[in-house]
Amino acid sequence: MSELVIWTFDWVPLGPRGFVRDLRLRWACEEAGLAYAVRTVPFDGRETNHLMQQPFGQVPFLRDGDLEMFESGAALLHLARKSERLMPRDAAGEAATVQWMIAALNSIEMVSVPWWFLEISGAKENHLSGWMGKRLDQLEAVLRGREWLAAGRFTAADLLMADVLRVPKVRAFGDRPASESYIARVTERPAFATAHAAQLAHFAAADAGRSAS
Numbered sequence: 124m125s126e127l128v129i130w131t132f133d134w135v136p137l138g139p140r141g142f143v144r145d146l147r148l149r150w151a152c153e154e155a156g157l158a159y160a161v162r163t164v165p166f167d168g169r170e171t172n173h174l175m176q177q178p179f180g181q182v183p184f185l186r187d188g189d190l191e192m193f194e195s196g197a198a199l200l201h202l203a204r205k206s207e208r209l210m211p212r213d214a215a216g217e218a219a220t221v222q223w224m225i226a227a228l229n230s231i232e233m234v235s236v237p238w239w240f241l242e243i244s245g246a247k248e249n250h251l252s253g254w255m256g257k258r259l260d261q262l263e264a265v266l267r268g269r270e271w272l273a274a275g276r277f278t279a280a281d282l283l284m285a286d287v288l289r290v291p292k293v294r295a296f297g298d299r300p301a302s303e304s305y306i307a308r309v310t311e312r313p314a315f316a317t318a319h320a321a322q323l324a325h326f327a328a329a330d331a332g333r334s335a336s
């Protein structure tokens with residue numbers, strides 16, 4: 124039996140399918156060849172039903188034997204420590220990987236998520252668009268000069284950055300060819316396809332259960 128358990132919701136509406144953050148952990152395990160199981164908490168009542176595991180009522184969270192952790196970035200870092208395929212073992216390669224993982228979360232996603240919420244809120248003007256455009260332009264300048272963010276090869280930093288950037292509205296916001304080919308390069312990886320298909324299949328199977336009940 125697998126020691127690694129990735130927790131996600133039992134079901135989500137169509138909109139977020141393919142983007143629920145358990146995908147980051149599935150994808151990392153697929154890249155690293157780590158065996159894992161997927162278990163669920165109910166989507167309905169999520170605000171209160173699993174606060175012991177995730178204090179914000181969200182997913183994913185990860186169990187590795189006796190160890191439990193929430194936050195996709197922290198769980199991804201934990202997985203990256205298990206496999207050289209996700210994070211180099213030399214100090215410089217590890218530092219660069221961690222640095223870009225935090226940048227994906229704290230410099231890009233911390234802008235892109237609120238920007239996205241304002242976009243879909245129907246507000247006349249999105250006051251975060253200037254900030255969002257600036258961050259994406261700065262990243263575009265980085266990606267013009269390199270294929271991968273850290274260590275000259277694919278790492279968990281690319282997995283996380285590409286997952287943040289591949290959100291359709293983010294991807295369509297402006298014309299940034301280096302970023303676009305980076306997202307395509309990273310998400311063309313077979314491990315992404317496997318993880319993505321597995322998440323879609325997981326939620327599709329849950330539809331059948333819901334309509335039967």
Ligand SMILES: N[C@@H](CCC(=O)N[C@@H](CS)C(=O)NCC(=O)O)C(=O)O
Nearest residue numbers: 142143144180181182183194195196
């Ligand atoms: N910072 C958290 C964010 C987790 C998050 O936003 N999870 C979403 C699914 S991708 C969720 O559980 N949404 C349900 C909710 O917030 O009620 C992480 O990276 O793990």
